[in-house]
Amino acid sequence: MSKEEKKVNRRDFLFTASYTVGAVGIGAVIWPMIDQMNPDKAQQALATTEVDISSIEPGKSITVLWRGKPVFLKRRTPEEIAEARAVNLDDLPDPQKDEERVKEGKDEWLVMLGVCTHLGCVPLKDKGDYNGWFCPCHGSHYDVSGRIRKGPAPTNMEIPKFEFVDNNTIKIG
Amino acid sequence: MSEHEYTPKSKAGKWFNDRLPLLTLGAHLTDYPTPKNLNYWWTFGGILTFCLITQIVTGIVLAMHYVAHADLAFASVEHIMRDVNYGWLIRYIHSNGASMFFLAVYIHIFRSLFYGSYKSPREVIWIIGLLIYLLMMAAAFMGYVLPWGQMSFWGATVITNLFSAIPLVGDSITTWLWGAYSVDNPTLNRFFSLHYLIPFLILGLVVLHIWALHVPGNNNPVGIDIKKPSKDTVPFHPYITIKDAFALLVFMIIFAGFVFFTPNVLGHSDNYIPANPLVTPAHIVPEWYLLPFYAILRSVPDKLGGVILMFSAIFILFVLPWLDTSKVRSAVFRPIYRQFFWILVIDVLMLGYVGAMPAEGIYLVLARVGTIYYFLHFIVVMPVVGYLEKTDPIPMSISEPVLTGVAEPSIARKVNDKI
Ligand code: HEM
Ligand code: FES
Numbered sequence: 001m002s003k004e005e006k007k008v009n010r011r012d013f014l015f016t017a018s019y020t021v022g023a024v025g026i027g028a029v030i031w032p033m034i035d036q037m038n039p040d041k042a043q044q045a046l047a048t049t050e051v052d053i054s055s056i057e058p059g060k061s062i063t064v065l066w067r068g069k070p071v072f073l074k075r076r077t078p079e080e081i082a083e084a085r086a087v088n089l090d091d092l093p094d095p096q097k098d099e100e101r102v103k104e105g106k107d108e109w110l111v112m113l114g115v116c117t118h119l120g121c122v123p124l125k126d127k128g129d130y131n132g133w134f135c136p137c138h139g140s141h142y143d144v145s146g147r148i149r150k151g152p153a154p155t156n157m158e159i160p161k162f163e164f165v166d167n168n169t170i171k172i173g
Numbered sequence: 174m175s176e177h178e179y180t181p182k183s184k185a186g187k188w189f190n191d192r193l194p195l196l197t198l199g200a201h202l203t204d205y206p207t208p209k210n211l212n213y214w215w216t217f218g219g220i221l222t223f224c225l226i227t228q229i230v231t232g233i234v235l236a237m238h239y240v241a242h243a244d245l246a247f248a249s250v251e252h253i254m255r256d257v258n259y260g261w262l263i264r265y266i267h268s269n270g271a272s273m274f275f276l277a278v279y280i281h282i283f284r285s286l287f288y289g290s291y292k293s294p295r296e297v298i299w300i301i302g303l304l305i306y307l308l309m310m311a312a313a314f315m316g317y318v319l320p321w322g323q324m325s326f327w328g329a330t331v332i333t334n335l336f337s338a339i340p341l342v343g344d345s346i347t348t349w350l351w352g353a354y355s356v357d358n359p360t361l362n363r364f365f366s367l368h369y370l371i372p373f374l375i376l377g378l379v380v381l382h383i384w385a386l387h388v389p390g391n392n393n394p395v396g397i398d399i400k401k402p403s404k405d406t407v408p409f410h411p412y413i414t415i416k417d418a419f420a421l422l423v424f425m426i427i428f429a430g431f432v433f434f435t436p437n438v439l440g441h442s443d444n445y446i447p448a449n450p451l452v453t454p455a456h457i458v459p460e461w462y463l464l465p466f467y468a469i470l471r472s473v474p475d476k477l478g479g480v481i482l483m484f485s486a487i488f489i490l491f492v493l494p495w496l497d498t499s500k501v502r503s504a505v506f507r508p509i510y511r512q513f514f515w516i517l518v519i520d521v522l523m524l525g526y527v528g529a530m531p532a533e534g535i536y537l538v539l540a541r542v543g544t545i546y547y548f549l550h551f552i553v554v555m556p557v558v559g560y561l562e563k564t565d566p567i568p569m570s571i572s573e574p575v576l577t578g579v580a581e582p583s584i585a586r587k588v589n590d591k592i
Binding site for chain 1 (some may be wrong): 314333473533
């Protein structure tokens with residue numbers, strides 16, 4: 001009797017052990033198949049872009065391509081900055097101070113991804129109810145600071161990692 | 174499947190059939206007993222098979238000339254249109270073929286809804302059909318990206334961004350789908366690979382769909398179970414094949430009308446502008462066959478909510494066989510459900526219309542009303558009406574109304590009651 005029981009236990013162990021090894025093996029094969037779809041080294045290598053900003057007049061903006069996405073660089077006028085800072089944070093769906101969206105001492109430069117946080121369209125400048133951007137795809141309105149005010153977009157337009165290389169050059173990424 | 178045994182007449186045929194019973198399968202398909210009252214709404218299965226084969230054949234030819242690269246794709250499609258011999262014809266058949274495919278599938282699906290073809294014992298046929306429909310949407314969406322025009326690019330951007338609504342992992346998933354940090358060359362490449370693959374997956378599912386169909390046999394306009402073979406059935410060949418062939422011819426005339434006279438009417442002119450990642454077209458709309466879902470997506474002012482509702486609109490169809498509580502299949506004998514059926518048809522058409530309009534003002538209101546009704550139909554109307562409705566009497570057999578000489582089946586039953 002006890003001999004038989006022992007045999008069953010041994011078989012159970014073998015089953016469990018082979019299932020486990022099998023599962024690990026399958027996982028080890030599947031992961032490369034999944035991960036190959038992530039951005040490759042060539043894509044990752046495009047990670048930074050330098051932009052010359054010396055020719056942008058106050059109140060004007062340019063759009064550059066960074067990692068396949070548009071980036072808006074806007075040189076804001078003092079009035080625009082004042083307007084952005086006068087907004088009551090309680091009125092914002094995604095509350096964030098304008099100061100947190102720019103580099104200290106470089107308040108006139110708004111550098112942000114020109115990508116609507118709803119489904120990724122490029123918003124149009126100087127449009128919409130808040131004097132900022134308007135996304136034509138499903139009607140999201142952004143203010144002068146690129147913060148979402150109205151529409152289906154859940155968050156403010158994203159601020160990418162960037163730095164001032166010197167007074168005339170911004171490095172994005 | 175078939176009850177009868179089949180023996181090939183020739184010796185060679187018998188030799189082969191003993192080793193691989195393909196001839197038995199052939200005989201099953203020709204003799205397959207079919208209800209004799211099938212109307213023209215039943216011809217769309219054959220039409221759909223034709224559409225799939227057409228897409229595969231024209232697609233393989235297009236792939237011989239098409240280049241899946243962000244810098245070359247648009248030019249290669251123009252090259253197909255201008256330089257390749259009959260390239261314009263093949264491409265127009267393929268692009269309009271996608272629309273015809275969806276036209277046929279929508280008729281086929283609403284046919285099933287009207288005649289209760291999704292109900293026991295045909296739930297698995299219905300579910301496989303829905304899987305085919307899902308794959309068709311994926312195939313058509315990725316195909317539309319291939320010409321790399323403005324609509325291709327921005328359609329791809331908006332649809333892939335739907336996944337970014339998923340909490341926590343959303344952004345990683347979209348990046349993984351793109352293979353880049355935006356829709357870009359890697360995205361185009363993989364979409365081409367998958368666009369090539371999916372139709373063959375569909376083909377496999379079609380085989381399962383028909384296999385599952387041949388177990389209980391066809392439903393029919395009166396929706397009753399019939400004995401097979403019997404007075405109520407005819408062999409598939411030549412009775413159904415000839416009817417299918419005639420319907421297919423009519424369908425092909427309409428198809429050819431689009432291809433030769435208005436090949437671009439169903440497409441969007443912005444797709445003849447090369448993709449530009451810096452500028453979104455003023456009005457981005459999906460292809461017409463996705464518009465009702467697009468309207469549902471936009472009717473919700475919340476990103477995640479809109480995405481969930483849009484996917485639910487499709488997935489709710491999977492549980493339909495269990496939401497419908499009525500014991501009677503065909504809407505012919507369901508006076509109340511029949512009216513709700515037509516309201517649903519109008520509702521879906523209206524959603525399609527507002528999906529093409531800007532999401533504001535009256536259109537937004539209509540989209541919201543339409544969306545609410547769509548879900549009410551399945552979640553409330555189907556179970557409740559099935560439970561409360563007093564259905565008309567159903568005939569005992571398909572032949573009965575004919576043999577009693579009374580066209581109206583309900584009257585036929587009354588005659589019977591007297592006997
Ligand atoms: C379920 C079946 C299929 C559907 C619904 C479908 C749908 C589509 C659609 C909507 C387009 C865009 C047409 C345009 O606007 O130019 C397209 C393009 C394309 N498809 Fe398909 N397709 C199918 C099967 C296939 C197959 C099997 C292949 C290849 C073997 C293929 C190869 C191509 C190619 C190379 C293009 C790009 C050329 C062009 O845009 O005309 N397709 N497809
Ligand atoms: S993508 Fe901007 S509102 Fe939808």
